Amino acid sequence: MIENKNTKDFEFTKKNLEQVKKIFSKYPDDQKVSAVMPLLDLAMRQIGGWVTESAIKHISSMLNIPFIRAYEVASFYSMFNLEPIGKNFIQICTTTSCWLRGSDNILEVCKKHLNVKNNQTTKDGLFTLKEVECLGACVNAPMVQINDNYYEDLDTESFLNILDSLKEGKKIDIGPQNKKRKGAEPLGSA
Amino acid sequence: MKKVYVNDKVVSVPDTATVMQACELAGEEIPRVCYHESLSIAGNCRMCLVEVENAAKPVASCAFPVAEGMKINTKSDKVKKARKGVMEFLLINHPLDCPICDQGGECDLQDQSLYYGKSYSRFEENKRAVEDKDFGPLVKTVMTRCIHCTRCVRFLDEVAGTHELGAINRGEQMEIASVVEEGITSELSGNIIDLCPVGALTSKPYAFKARSWELIHHDTIDITDGLGSNLILDEFQGEIKRVLPRFNEDINQEWISDKSRFSYDGLDVQRLDKPFIRDDKNKLIPSDWKTSLNNVTGLLKKYKSDEIAAISGSLTDVETMFVAKELFNSLGIYNLDCRFNGSNFKINNRTDWLFNSKIIGTDKIDKLFIIGCDPKREATVLNARIRKRWLSGDLEIITLCTPNDLTYETTSLGDDVSLLSDPSFLTDIKSFFNGAKYPMIILGDSILSTVEGEKIHSIVKSLSDNCEIIRDGWNGFCVLSAYASRSGGLEIGFLPSKGGLNVKQIKKKISEKKIKLLFLIEADDFDLSDLDIKSTKIIYLGHHGDKHATKAEIILPITAFTEKKALYVNIEGRPQFTKKIIQNKGIAVDSWKIFRALADNFNLKFSYNNHEQLLNKIYKLHPEISFINQIISSEWKSFKSSSIKLKTLKSNFAVVNYYQTCPVTRASNNMANCRKRFLKKDESKFNG
Ligand code: SF4
Ligand code: FES
Ligand code: FES
Numbered sequence: 001m002i003e004n005k006n007t008k009d010f011e012f013t014k015k016n017l018e019q020v021k022k023i024f025s026k027y028p029d030d031q032k033v034s035a036v037m038p039l040l041d042l043a044m045r046q047i048g049g050w051v052t053e054s055a056i057k058h059i060s061s062m063l064n065i066p067f068i069r070a071y072e073v074a075s076f077y078s079m080f081n082l083e084p085i086g087k088n089f090i091q092i093c094t095t096t097s098c099w100l101r102g103s104d105n106i107l108e109v110c111k112k113h114l115n116v117k118n119n120q121t122t123k124d125g126l127f128t129l130k131e132v133e134c135l136g137a138c139v140n141a142p143m144v145q146i147n148d149n150y151y152e153d154l155d156t157e158s159f160l161n162i163l164d165s166l167k168e169g170k171k172i173d174i175g176p177q178n179k180k181r182k183g184a185e186p187l188g189s190a
Numbered sequence: 191m192k193k194v195y196v197n198d199k200v201v202s203v204p205d206t207a208t209v210m211q212a213c214e215l216a217g218e219e220i221p222r223v224c225y226h227e228s229l230s231i232a233g234n235c236r237m238c239l240v241e242v243e244n245a246a247k248p249v250a251s252c253a254f255p256v257a258e259g260m261k262i263n264t265k266s267d268k269v270k271k272a273r274k275g276v277m278e279f280l281l282i283n284h285p286l287d288c289p290i291c292d293q294g295g296e297c298d299l300q301d302q303s304l305y306y307g308k309s310y311s312r313f314e315e316n317k318r319a320v321e322d323k324d325f326g327p328l329v330k331t332v333m334t335r336c337i338h339c340t341r342c343v344r345f346l347d348e349v350a351g352t353h354e355l356g357a358i359n360r361g362e363q364m365e366i367a368s369v370v371e372e373g374i375t376s377e378l379s380g381n382i383i384d385l386c387p388v389g390a391l392t393s394k395p396y397a398f399k400a401r402s403w404e405l406i407h408h409d410t411i412d413i414t415d416g417l418g419s420n421l422i423l424d425e426f427q428g429e430i431k432r433v434l435p436r437f438n439e440d441i442n443q444e445w446i447s448d449k450s451r452f453s454y455d456g457l458d459v460q461r462l463d464k465p466f467i468r469d470d471k472n473k474l475i476p477s478d479w480k481t482s483l484n485n486v487t488g489l490l491k492k493y494k495s496d497e498i499a500a501i502s503g504s505l506t507d508v509e510t511m512f513v514a515k516e517l518f519n520s521l522g523i524y525n526l527d528c529r530f531n532g533s534n535f536k537i538n539n540r541t542d543w544l545f546n547s548k549i550i551g552t553d554k555i556d557k558l559f560i561i562g563c564d565p566k567r568e569a570t571v572l573n574a575r576i577r578k579r580w581l582s583g584d585l586e587i588i589t590l591c592t593p594n595d596l597t598y599e600t601t602s603l604g605d606d607v608s609l610l611s612d613p614s615f616l617t618d619i620k621s622f623f624n625g626a627k628y629p630m631i632i633l634g635d636s637i638l639s640t641v642e643g644e645k646i647h648s649i650v651k652s653l654s655d656n657c658e659i660i661r662d663g664w665n666g667f668c669v670l671s672a673y674a675s676r677s678g679g680l681e682i683g684f685l686p687s688k689g690g691l692n693v694k695q696i697k698k699k700i701s702e703k704k705i706k707l708l709f710l711i712e713a714d715d716f717d718l719s720d721l722d723i724k725s726t727k728i729i730y731l732g733h734h735g736d737k738h739a740t741k742a743e744i745i746l747p748i749t750a751f752t753e754k755k756a757l758y759v760n761i762e763g764r765p766q767f768t769k770k771i772i773q774n775k776g777i778a779v780d781s782w783k784i785f786r787a788l789a790d791n792f793n794l795k796f797s798y799n800n801h802e803q804l805l806n807k808i809y810k811l812h813p814e815i816s817f818i819n820q821i822i823s824s825e826w827k828s829f830k831s832s833s834i835k836l837k838t839l840k841s842n843f844a845v846v847n848y849y850q851t852c853p854v855t856r857a858s859n860n861m862a863n864c865r866k867r868f869l870k871k872d873e874s875k876f877n878g
Contacts, residue, residue: 066353068369075358 010055016046020062033063036073040080049089049147050081078132086121086128088166091145094131097138102155106142107131109156113163126167139184140176153178194260209251209262210238218264221273221302223280223387224339225252228444229348232340235280237302239272240264248272270306277307283318284388285334292330293389295402299337320365326373327863328380328452330397336366336390342382349445350376351577351597366390375868377570377848380451384434384444393432395452395860400426409436410769411758412450413505413674413751414855417549417569418760419446423454423752425771430454430752440550441760447570448864449848449855454752456858460734462747463776474745479777482744483784486729487791489743490521493706499525499696503712504852507756508678508765508815509782509801510711512808515684517785520794524690525705528679530716532693533639533671535647540814540824542651543680545761546665547630548821552576555666556584557626559619560600561650562591562607563634567845568672569761573597588622591637593844607642610649611836616656623657628666631659635671636843645834652831660826667826670761672851675712677759681815682808700726711781712748714738714853731781734853747778750854754780755801757808757815763822765815 012020023038036059043055051074060070074080081089092110094103110129114122121128137143140152144159151162151174158177165172181187191202196216203212208231213220223235233253240251243261248269251262263269281303288294320333343355343366354374358367368374374382383391405424412419419442422434433454435446465482466474490498500518502511511528518526535542547555552575565573573596579585580598587600590609594602609615623629633650637643651667653659659666671677679685686692691699693716699705703725710716710730714737723741730742733750751768753775759765782804789796798804809816814824845851847869849861 066347068353068356071369072356072358076360 010043010047010052010058012043012058013046016042033065033069036060036063036065036070037077039063040070040074044080049085050083084121086125088127088146089130090127091130091132091135093133093135093137093141093143093145095134095138097134098142101141103142105156106144106154106159109160110163113160127163137184149174152176153180192256192258192260194256194258194262196262197265198261203256207256209240209242209249209254209256209260212256212260213240213251213262213264220251220264221306222252223298223302223337224341226341226344226385229341229344229385232344235337235339236276237273237280237306239269239276241266241269273306274308277303278311278313280337281307281311282313283334284337285317285332287335288389291332291335291389292392292397292402293335293386297389298387318362323367324373325368325391326375326379326867327860328394328448329374329383330392330394332390332392333365334390335388337388338364338366339387340366341385341387342366342391345378345382345385346374346376348581349381349574349578350378351574352376355382372868377447377449377567378445378574380448381435381445393452395455396432400424400431405431408769408771410752410771411766412442412446413758413768414449414453414852415447415569416671416673416676416761417441417571418674418758418764418766419450419571420766421446421450423769423771428772430457430772440548441764442571443575445571445574449570449851449861452860452864453855453858455860456734456854456856457750457752457772459859460736460857461750461775461778462733462735462739462745463778464747465777466742466745468743474740474742479779479787482746483787483791485744486746487788489707489727489729490788490792495522496525497704497706498523498709499691499699499705499707500709500711501526501530501693501696501713501716502528502675502679502684503530503710503715504673504675505712505751505854506675506679506781507751507754507758507768508682508808509757509780509804510785511675511679511684512682513782513785513789513796513804514709514711515682516796517789517792517794519687520789521792524686524688525696525699526684526690527686527693527696528675528684529639529693530713531635531639531673532643532697532717533635534643534692534694535638536644537680537685538827538829540681540763541665541667541826542647543669543671544677544763544824545668545670546660546823546826547628547668548762549575551628551664551666552579552630555579555628555630556586557623557629558585558587558632559622559630560587560589560592560596560632561610561634562637562646562841562843563632563670563672564593564596564636564843564845565632565670566593566596567848568634568636569670570848572670586622591842592634593842605840605842607637607640607646607839607841608836610646610653611834613833616653619653620657623659628664629657629659630666630668631657632668632670634843635669635673635676637841638669640839640841642836642839645836648829648831649834649836651829655828655830660828665823665826668761672845674758674760677761677763678757678765678815681759681763681812697721710738710742712853714856715851731784732853733775733778734857736853736856746781746784747776748781748784749774749778753778756780757805759815763814764820765818767818 023035027034039059044051056070060067092107114127116129118131142154143152153176193202194212199216201216210220220238222238224232231253233250238251239248241263242249323331346354354368383393408423410421412421420436420438422436424432433451437444465477467477469475577598589600590603591605654667708726708728727743730745752772755770756768798807814822849864850856855861
């Protein structure tokens with residue numbers, strides 16, 4: 001059973017309904033159900049980072065599939081949150097490459113700095129911490145994803161800097177944080 | 191056909207065959223956990239790995255198509271090793287609690303690990319534990335045992351059509367779960383217990399009642415609906431411990447409904463084990479056979495023959511109705527009817543009330559019109575068969591006066607019966623059936639029990655003729671009754687004759703106080719609720735002290751279907767026997783014997799003295815039902831009705847309480863629990 005008890009009926013906003021139309025137009029008529037993932041994603045953005053039971057219900061009825069089929073998808077992918085999250089959703093990669101390059105330290109300081117455990121949200125609702133598996137940016141290890149952005153080539157200092165900036169609402173650059181390279185270009189070649 | 195080699199043996203197999211099917215055709219047994227003939231292919235357990243020449247890795251034979259000249263090896267070391275590896279993985283998170291598992295002794299995982307697995311495990315880490323789920327009063331879960339074969343999920347998706355289970359989360363967190371609070375509401379839910387290859391899903395009522403190797407299996411048939419599904423009853427120390435389906439392609443295939451499977455506990459409670467007679471203080475007191483039968487004889491002599499009537503119920507066997515009819519007719523009593531629910535129609539011959547296409551005929555229909563019944567709850571297994579046919583495509587279904595949750599898409603024409611007599615209706619239906627090869631009309635016995643029943647029957651018959659529902663080698667006119675006794679009663683004619691009264695007329699006469707003596711033969715579902723029966727004496731034959739027992743003048747105890755060998759005819763006209771498995775309760779007797787004994791009291795010479803002689807007599811007079819388990823077809827007599835007008839009458843004939851429909855199911859605790867759990871929303875509708 002789904003735990004979240006958000007009973008408010010979900011509807012897409014007018015603006016998002018335009019988006020829904022666009023999404024549907026990408027799929028052949030007999031394969032509209034494939035739209036389940038982009039629709040869940042859209043709903044998640046509208047709600048604020050997570051999908052409610054009523055949103056999944058709404059989407060399953062839009063697609064004319066049983067609720068459980070949409071719920072299976074939503075629960076399968078770790079990218080869909082089924083519980084509320086903070087304003088900044090921090091996903092720290094701890095898989096091999098990042099781990100070799102010190103992701104454990106980053107995880108530790110993060111916990112300490114925000115005073116949260118894994119899968120918890122800070123009291124002020126600003127941050128949620130989640131340890132995740134490889135996010136595919138191993139060249140720039142260690143890295144974290146915060147909301148839609150990747151922050152790479154981290155050390156504890158630059159990481160804490162990001163957290164503080166986010167807290168204060170200051171603008172920060174995304175991508176590599178060590179100022180030594182652009183994107184994934186080889187280190188030292190520039 | 192393609193030629194393939196299985197362990198160097200040549201076999202030719204159909205083009206669409208899978209490697210597994212090819213191996214089976216070559217006589218090789220392939221272990222499997224997720225594959226099941228009646229479900230879609232999932233290919234997720236990997237237990238069926240075999241080696242195919244030139245393939246880099248062993249292939250999952252259940253999901254792999256054959257190719258011409260393919261060389262398959264099922265016995266190589268690689269295959270053996272692969273199986274051992276897969277089994278080791280399957281057992282990693284399995285609790286290995288066979289000694290306390292009800293599946294023990296008949297568990298696919300247990301058997302296969304014995305034959306194909308290793309005798310030890312190298313897994314030293316912690317095993318995961320999964321929370322058990324609450325699926326309702328029938329299906330017990332021990333989810334830690336689940337190996338994620340998804341057979342249960344696929345069954346509810348494909349066969350039952352209720353989509354109540356799913357595999358949520360993933361990897362180590364994966365679980366089989368339901369997302370609806372009620373649990374599994376499908377009337378076919380019990381089948382997932384049979385399908386589950388391990389002990390994750392077991393029967394709640396049967397939990398810890400016996401071990402599988404102690405059970406004695408008995409072949410019998412189901413009488414909770416009109417299909418006559420084939421059953422295996424498992425007995426232990428003189429009690430029925432559980433009920434399983436017995437495969438019969440022509441009827442139930444390998445499924446049975448929850449009512450057939452779980453109502454057996456009702457056979458043990460509220461039973462009548464001796465006759466009772468009402469005394470001068472208006473109390474029912476225990477009696478013996480001699481006195482009670484003499485009293486019945488006295489009453490039969492006291493009243494005029496047109497003041498006497500007899501009605502049989504949904505569980506009454508052919509023998510009883512036959513002997514009762516012979517007795518009553520000999521005494522000049524013609525107010526007899528087996529259609530206790532008041533269904534009424536003119537009978538030309540058997541085709542007027544049979545499910546003429548046969549159940550197996552539904553496999554090929556291409557246009558279907560359902561009128562006035564609730565197949566999901568009146569013939570659950572048949573409904574699943576229609577769904578299967580619908581899923582395979584090219585089946586159009588329209589309905590009139592039916593519920594709209596039948597698990598397949600239908601176009602509803604509304605729920606007003608009078609539409610049938612609308613002049614433009616015939617044209618519409620004709621164009622609907624236009625071009626159909628195997629058209630079918632299912633006409634519900636329920637709608638025939640309305641005031642307009644007789645007219646509806648005529649209209650639909652002539653409609654069937656007009657739309658060519660009946661043609662060379664195909665008769666798609668199908669009447670659906672929900673009662674095990676109905677076809678038998680109609681076959682031997684437990685019906686009014688020589689101006690006798692039918693159920694509706696009997697009711698009217700009762701209210702006019704003109705019926706003085708009424709025999710209710712297991713007829714608790716004959717509706718007496720709005721009748722003043724003070725001047726009617728009731729002779730009650732039953733095995734349970736059900737609805738009408740307390741109103742009786744004399745109660746005569748009879749055997750239930752597990753305590754007698756008795757003949758039943760299903761909706762197709764297929765005669766089948768129940769088996770005597772359990773001892774009679776107290777001094778209860780087979781009900782036909784009561785009428786045979788009464789005949790002696792009247793010095794009537796009946797030519798049979800035992801069951802066998804009785805059957806021979808029945809077979810002689812009714813050859814259509816003399817071939818057990820076979821259907822003798824009868825010729826359709828075409829019929830044209832001149833324009834009939836129907837009154838407006840709105841109903842969808844939905845069965846509100848699927849679980850409790852006969853004395854046995856009403857006595858069953860399991861069924862009461864299901865009603866409480868699954869029907870709670872409708873509770874207000876059936877108080878009382
Ligand atoms: S509960 Fe049984 S049938 Fe369902 S997935 Fe698990 S093992 Fe398979
Ligand atoms: S290991 Fe961290 S991004 Fe791949
Ligand atoms: S039986 Fe083939 S993968 Fe399960």
